[in-house]
Amino acid sequence: MNDGRRIATVTQINNYIKAVLDKVPVLQSIWIKGELSNCKIHSSGHIYLTLKDEGAVLKAVMFRNSAALLNFKPVDGTKVLARGRISVYEAGGQYQMYIEEMEQEGKGDLYARFEALKKKLMQEGLFDEEKKKKIPGFPETIGIVTSPTGAAIRDMINVLRRRFPMVKVVIYPCLVQGENAAQSIVKGIEYFNSKRKTDVIIAGRGGGSIEDLWAFNEEITARAIAASDIPVISAVGHEVDFTISDFVADLRAPTPSAAAELAVPDIFEIKNFLNSSHSRMASLLKNKLSMQARGLELLSKRSGIVNFPRRIAEKEQTIDALYERIMISYKNKVELNEKKFSALCGKLSALSPLAVFERGYCAALKDGSLLNSVKDVTIGDALTVKLTDGELDCNVTGRRSKE
């Protein structure tokens, strides 16, 4: 049947070749350098890809368990170092690499340096919370150490203009990536500390690769931030990017825009505070005046001094005039700024006498009229006490006069 020829099946030959390859020790665990192409992340979690260089390609697969440990997303064009074994995929009739671990070329080194410096500076106490300086509430000047071009500075200026245009911004233009960037950032921080004092410094840049952000992971940058007498807010890259500068800074902002927000108060909150202070003072004064007027009225009733009604009328006029003035100033404000109209309406209600109750005061009434003196009460009288959320019926069991 086989005419003396040795005939093998496809399966047999693939199995044979696989067995041959699997016996080569060096192929069982080898590091291979190459560039990723044809990366496909399958829904199963396995990654299929090709490693290539100028002259050749090598098919590879990274199974789910190994792929889960990757610290970067494999995309075509990335230069990588991959470790794994070379074997045969019999069903496909091809040999391929089974990758167990993979790192971006050159990155392993950067991660190691990052961790080492982080550990060193942490042990020195440079990240200690108690060393962090407080960011001032109302800065007059902000020094920004960053590139004078690009989205980061534009975003920061926009936020500052919107939130707190009272601040003066001074930019120290510096390099934020490349060989001389760290030196340039250090000079900026030192310049603000020695020659152009500001109330706070923002040091940062927009997003980029770990290499792009590296200047903020350099030891000289970290030490300059730590040595700054002026509080420093770090603002490097995106939310997910953490740099050594972030750990050593007095405050870490997730992005440059966020740094600008953290550096200044919000003008609308301040305006609200001013408006509420104004109405608060008006209502406090009005209460005071009312109490005073009631006191006079009472006094005049008792003493029968003829002049008093006139003086009461005068006081009342003062109250009315003051009230008018308060109302007019509100009206002006409403006209000036329609946006705050609804907020102001809410505040006007603070002028109501009920607001006094909300502060914990209460009023005692006898037969429906307000009590002003203990002398108007005899032991055993039934009184009604009004509070902010209701009334109490009380009996007088004792009486103490101040006199």
Add this chain to the structure above:
Amino acid sequence: MKFEEAMKELEETVKQLENGETSLEDSMALFEKGVSLTRTCQKLLNEAQLKVTKLIAENDSEVEFDTENI
């Protein structure tokens, strides 16, 4: 008057008024003072315009920074 000082003084004034122990005359004076402080702050806020300069470290000078064409 600086903005921060005015804000602090305003807070202080409101607090004193809230205290309620002051005489009518003093309350009136505090109210007047508070209102004037509010006005000062509002004026400063309304007039504020962000100023941005760029440092030229070589000769320790500052120039206006063109925020329109970044």
